[in-house]
Amino acid sequence: MRADTVNQGIGLTTVHRIIDRSSGDMLVVTGDAYQRQRGGGMLRDNAAWQGVATAVEMRREALRSLRVPELLPLGDAVPPELRFE
Helix, strand or coil, rough: EEEEEEEEHHHHHHHHHHHHCEEEEEEEEEEEEECCCCEEEEEECCCEEEEEEEEECHHHHCCCCCHHHHHHHCCCCCCCCCCCC
16 A cells, blocks of 8 residues: 555545535445445345446536535545554
8 A cells, every 4th residue: 555545535535525416326336245325235145346346426417516626525534644454
């Protein structure tokens, strides 16, 4: 893992906030489980995803009113002393 992890998660957090404000949906699949905006679940018995897959859906008309800089998690970024290794 890189030594500089202070920006880790900012992209995913910002995308999640955009989706939330645009009445969209996000799907994250990893291992044998998945999570959506409104819940999650387990994949079939013999299914397992090696890695992480994401998919997003957004309403185009809702995107016009968004101000992305206001959604950036600048004040709640992960402190550099936290490590996810």
